[in-house]
Amino acid sequence: xxxxxxxxxGIQKAFQEIFAHEINQDDLSLQPTRKEFEGTYTFVLFxxxxxxxxxxxxxxxxxxDFLKTNTDVVSDYNVVKGFLNLIIREEAWIDLFTAxxxxxxxxxxxxxxxxxxxxxxxPNTNKPLHLGHLRNNFxxxxxxxxxxxxxxxxxKSNLVNDRGIHICKSMVAYRxxxxxxxxxxxxxxxxxxxxxxYVLFDKAYKSQILELIEKGQSEEGAKKNAPLMRKAQEMLQxxxxxxxxxxxxxxxxxxxxxxxxxxxxxxxxxxxxKYYQESQTYLLGKDIVEEGLEKGVFFKKENGxxxxxxxxxxxxxxxxxRGDGTSVYITQDMGTCDLKYRDYKIDKSVYVVGNxxxxxxxxxxxxxxxxxxxxxxxxxxxxxxxxDLPSGKMxxxxxxxxxxxxxxxxxxxTAENHTKELGKIEGFTAxxxxxxxxxxxxxxxxxxxxxxxxxKRMLFNPQESIEFQGNTGPFIQYxxxxxxxxxxxxxxIGVDYSTAGFKGIDKLEPSERDLxxxxxxxxxxxxxxxxxxxxxxxxxxLFDLSKEYNRFYAEVPIFHESREEVQAFxxxxxxxTAKTIKTGMKLLGIKVPERM
RNA sequence: GGUCCUGUAGCUCAACCGGAUAGAGCAACUGCCUUCUAAGCAGUAGGUUUCAGGUUCGAGCCCUGACAGGAUCACCA
Numbered sequence: 001x002x003x004x005x006x007x008x009x010g011i012q013k014a015f016q017e018i019f020a021h022e023i024n025q026d027d028l029s030l031q032p033t034r035k036e037f038e039g040t041y042t043f044v045l046f047x048x049x050x051x052x053x054x055x056x057x058x059x060x061x062x063x064x065d066f067l068k069t070n071t072d073v074v075s076d077y078n079v080v081k082g083f084l085n086l087i088i089r090e091e092a093w094i095d096l097f098t099a100x101x102x103x104x105x106x107x108x109x110x111x112x113x114x115x116x117x118x119x120x121x122x123p124n125t126n127k128p129l130h131l132g133h134l135r136n137n138f139x140x141x142x143x144x145x146x147x148x149x150x151x152x153x154x155x156k157s158n159l160v161n162d163r164g165i166h167i168c169k170s171m172v173a174y175r176x177x178x179x180x181x182x183x184x185x186x187x188x189x190x191x192x193x194x195x196x197x198y199v200l201f202d203k204a205y206k207s208q209i210l211e212l213i214e215k216g217q218s219e220e221g222a223k224k225n226a227p228l229m230r231k232a233q234e235m236l237q238x239x240x241x242x243x244x245x246x247x248x249x250x251x252x253x254x255x256x257x258x259x260x261x262x263x264x265x266x267x268x269x270x271x272x273x274k275y276y277q278e279s280q281t282y283l284l285g286k287d288i289v290e291e292g293l294e295k296g297v298f299f300k301k302e303n304g305x306x307x308x309x310x311x312x313x314x315x316x317x318x319x320x321x322r323g324d325g326t327s328v329y330i331t332q333d334m335g336t337c338d339l340k341y342r343d344y345k346i347d348k349s350v351y352v353v354g355n356x357x358x359x360x361x362x363x364x365x366x367x368x369x370x371x372x373x374x375x376x377x378x379x380x381x382x383x384x385x386x387x388d389l390p391s392g393k394m395x396x397x398x399x400x401x402x403x404x405x406x407x408x409x410x411x412x413x414t415a416e417n418h419t420k421e422l423g424k425i426e427g428f429t430a431x432x433x434x435x436x437x438x439x440x441x442x443x444x445x446x447x448x449x450x451x452x453x454x455x456k457r458m459l460f461n462p463q464e465s466i467e468f469q470g471n472t473g474p475f476i477q478y479x480x481x482x483x484x485x486x487x488x489x490x491x492x493i494g495v496d497y498s499t500a501g502f503k504g505i506d507k508l509e510p511s512e513r514d515l516x517x518x519x520x521x522x523x524x525x526x527x528x529x530x531x532x533x534x535x536x537x538x539x540x541x542l543f544d545l546s547k548e549y550n551r552f553y554a555e556v557p558i559f560h561e562s563r564e565e566v567q568a569f570x571x572x573x574x575x576x577t578a579k580t581i582k583t584g585m586k587l588l589g590i591k592v593p594e595r596m
Numbered sequence: 597g598g599u600c601c602u603g604u605a606g607c608u609c610a611a612c613c614g615g616a617u618a619g620a621g622c623a624a625c626u627g628c629c630u631u632c633u634a635a636g637c638a639g640u641a642g643g644u645u646u647c648a649g650g651u652u653c654g655a656g657c658c659c660u661g662a663c664a665g666g667a668u669c670a671c672c673a
Contacts, residue, residue, distance in 0.1 A: 029613070034615095042615090046654070056653095081616065083616060124673090161673075305671060326671085328671070332673090355600090355667065356667055357667095358667075359667090359668055360668090360673095385601080386666085386667085418635075419635085422635065451609075452608090452609065453609085453610090455602085456601085457601085458608090464622075467635095469636085470620080470621035470622060472621085474635060478635050478636075
C-alpha cells in the first residue's frame, strides 16, 4: 500500500468510526500542501462539513488525531481554515526510497500487454524539414518514450508523403533546370537539393502565370494552363501509369531526400520502427468504402460518389470516394488505419499531427468507430499548435520558413560560442567539446519546443531559444552538472549517507544517488504522483537526463489514464532546479554556505 | 456564417479532479565570484486571470452571453 492509500483508508475509517458515516475511498482525494504551510499532503475539509457537523478546525483536529494514532505514516498535522495538512513520518519516506533504490527497473512499469503505434514526423519528400516538423518530432518521440515507460509496447511510425503533385513539381523542375546535379556534385544535402527545385518550380510557375494573365487569361485559367503545371500533371499521370523513366527519377530523388532526412533525424535523436509510404498506401481504403456501403455506414449519391453522414455526431456529411471512383485523402487514411492494425494488432494508435487537421481526424475516427473497428476507441489525435515566429506566421512562399537543419546548426554554434566565452571547456578534448556543444544546443531546442502545452500555438523566438538562463534546457543541464559535482565532492570527503537517512545509498551509482536526493527534496510534489508508481517514472526521467543530458519528455495530455505520467513529468522538471543543490547539500551533511 | 481551439505580469509561459496569498523566466532595479561550477544565488517591483452575468462553502479552471486572435468547413493532401 502506498503512503497516499494508507492515508485515504485512514480517513475513510475516521469517518466510519468518529462520524458513523460510510464513505467510498475513491471519492476521497489528497492534494499537495502548498509550500507556505507545513505538511506534505492536504485533505480539504469543506465538502465534508455537512457530515462532521463541526467547524472546519474541529473536524480537522478529529481526523488528524485519528490518523496520527491509527496509521503508521502520519506523524503530525495542522489545520488552517478548512485545510488539514498532514506531516509524514520520515521513516515512511526512507522506506520508499530504499525500495526505489533496490528496484532494478526504476521507471519502467511492467508490460501491460497493450500495443500502441505513435505516428509522427510525416514529412513530404519535396522539401527539407522546417521548424514545425521539429515540434512534431520532439512531441512524437517523447510521447512514444512515455508510453514505453508506462508498459506499452510502442511502435514508432513515420508515414512519408512521397507521391502526388508536389513531388512531381520538384521532378519537373529538376528535368528543366537540373543539369544532372546530384547531392555529391552540388554539395547539398539531398532534401535541400530537391527542395531547391521545388522552389525553382514555384518561381518559374509564377512567372508563367503572370505571362498568361498579361495575355488576357483569367487568373484561374492561367494557374491551370501554365505549361509547367501541365507538365507536372502529366508527370503525375505517368507516375501512376508506372512509366519507367518517371519512376526511376522519382526513386532517385526520393532516395536523396530520405538520406537527407536520416541525417536530420539522427541529429535530433529521434527514430522510427516502421516507415509507411503513401506511394504504397494511396490506393488503400476502397474496400473499406465497399464495406461501409454494405454496413449502411456510407451512402451513394446519384453521381456515384460515396458519403458518410455524421450529422448525428455533430458533424456534416463527408465525401469518402469521388464520383469517378478515385480516392480522397480520407479514403487512404481509412486504409492505412486498417493496415497498421493488420501489421501490428495495435490496441491504440496515436497520430501526431497539427491542429489544422482536427476536423479530418475527428471524421476519420468517427468513421472507424462506426465501422466497429476493435481499435476504434484507441484512436487518438495528438493535436499541436502552429509554431509562430516573432515576424509572424511562417510562409514558405515568403521565405519566412525556418529550416530545421539551419536551426539545429545555429543552436550548436551558439552553444559553442557561449561556452567558449565563459571559458567552460578547459581540459576538454576536441571530441568532448564537440559533444558538449551538441548536447547543449539540442537540449536548449528540445526543451524550448516541449515546454509549451502542445495544443497551444506557440511563439518561437530564436534569440530566447538560445538563451541559457532561466527556464531553459541548458539551465537544467547545468543544475544536474552541479549536483553531480556536489556528490563527487561528497564522495571524496567520505560522506556517511546513512546519517542523512539514506540506507544503502552508497551502493548506488552516483547518478542514481542524485536521483534519490532530488526525490527526497521534492517529496512534497511526489505524493501527488502516487507513492511507488510515479516517482519511479520520475527517477527514470531524471536518470535518462543524467545519462544523456538532453532527453526531455513532453507533457502531453494523452489517454485518460495517463494523468500520472503527466504529473511525473511536471515533477521531474520542477525538481531539476538549482534550489535542489542547497537541499541536497544539507541532506548530505555538507555545510551550506551563507550566500546560497 | 457553422464548428473547434486560444485569451493569465510589459514579453514568453505555468497553475495537478474547482481549493489556501495565481507562480516561473525574460526585461527593470538591489546585493552577492578565496568555498560545489556566477550558464548561478538572494531580493525589490510588476495582476480587476479580455469583459458581463451565473453555478457554490470556494472559480483562471465549470455554465451562458459578448469581445479579440487563430484554425477549419474542397469530388486538395
